[in-house]
Amino acid sequence: MKKILIVFAALFTLFSCNKESSSETDLAPLKISFQLEAFGAPIDTTAFYTNNSGEKFKITAFKFYVSLIEAANSSTNSRSAENESYHLVDLADPATHQFTVSLKNGIYDQLNFIIGVDSVRNVSGAQTGALDPAKGMFWTWNTGYIFAKLEGKSPSSTAPFQMFTYHIGGFKTGENAIRNISLPAQFQIGKTNELVINADVQRWFDGVNTLSIASKATIMSPGGMALQIADNYATMFSVNKIVNP
């Protein structure tokens, strides 16, 4: 009788949810923080900045999706991707400037992510969490996510109230504004506490392409100029700090 009970207990532990618990022990948290900057200093929404085209401007809104976060090791080719990896970083909400991801223990030399939302989530109906359409990052009349937004005011703008509005997105062939970002960074999941990443809005104007507010104050649909702006902001990230204990 006792024997049977022991066998029973052994079987019980054997069949408990070991699949999940073992994979969970491989994972460790990493904090990722974004410092939203303009011309190398934290964004001040009351300040006027001047881009390389000589246009003065003020920032009223700045948001972007950071998705499909992955740690990679270029020499061993090992990778670990976050599950359900969608984060909306919003200048107006400091709580969104940092978040913690769960990745597999190991040594890595790259942090990869995309700016935007992968095409699958653009065609699969109503999403939730960071992708909730209530966040205002969704085109309702031409289905698709707005990947990044920059809004502000500039005396150079010819739009009403001197506003400029850049809503960048697009996932279809020919309009694909999803940009892969790969940042070199030596870090160890299980040891490194935090990666601090800078994102500088100047690159929207003065990147691989030049965006002049006077010549284009409004972009609110995929394709065309949106692709050039995406190329610009794809260069706005740099690793500021790797925090190890």
Place this chain on the structure above:
Amino acid sequence: MRKTITILTLLFFISGIILFEACNKKDIVQPAQTTPLSIPIPPGFPAIQNFFVNNPVTQEGFDLGKKLFYDGRLSADGNFPCASCHQQFAAFATFDHNLSHGFDNQFTTRNAPGLANLAWYKEFHWDGGINHLEVQPLAPITAPNEMAETVENVIRKLKADATYQDMFRKAFASNEITSQQMLRALAQFMGMMVSANSKYDRVKAGKETFTTAEQRGYQLFQLKCSTCHQEPLFTDQSYRNTGLPIDNVLKDMGRMRITKKSEDSIKFKVPSLRNVYLTAPYGHDGRFYSIGAVIDHYRSGVINGPTTDPLLKNKLSIDDFEKADLLIFLRTLTDTAFVNDKRFAQN
């Protein structure tokens, strides 16, 4: 001893089940108390789109979707529920309006189509800009000339209502009310709106026969119309320019607004003709007040531009007798059971 072994084996199986359930906790489990429904596939219809793979239709979800469809609180001032523009007696189009009324005395810029057999549509709206039934309601809810609301605010109103709290809990087994659940409930309700019980369908099923005039009209229809208005949905879901002169106020570029390709200029989705006798007026901007006027356009109004459909470039030759027969045939597409179906009516 035999008895204890039996008991232990039993215990073993029971605990196995418990463990299995525990390990599966993360999966979306249908709450036990929901009643599954399925979208009926009428004979001859193709398979539905994959809109419901993550959103199984249940009686509870359907009931919630119906309440939402008829609830003015989805609009800014409470006056414009979905049903204000999509009226059941008009096969869910707007009765007798070329353009529909929305918030603050504004009009929509297009004619509200009837709603039926949406589960078969690849894309929605006259320009096909919307790619999934679940996200369609976001367009009218947030359009300033329709319901003029924000999704955030609608969810806030729903959360404050005890009846909704209860209905969302029953439909989605969660204590939270999210926009995803609201949109999925609306998709369930609209997906169930299947119209396939017209005289045409009964004739196809061998239960009734066409009159000779209806039969002549049907043959003409197959000859002149069904390439675009393809059976059984009565649309091939393509975008076409039927040679309508562009309206200088609305300046609607149709499909080109979505694709930005000049070859899509002033093309609009081929509308279904099911219940067409109930959905007047006609065309993407409701410019035709009768079906006869649409047929007259095909006979003599087609304007040739770079994107005018090759099938219509030379106009359609239809004499007055044929026109009368076509009209008689189109009448057989009226599904009175659908427009009187209590399941889709306001409670």
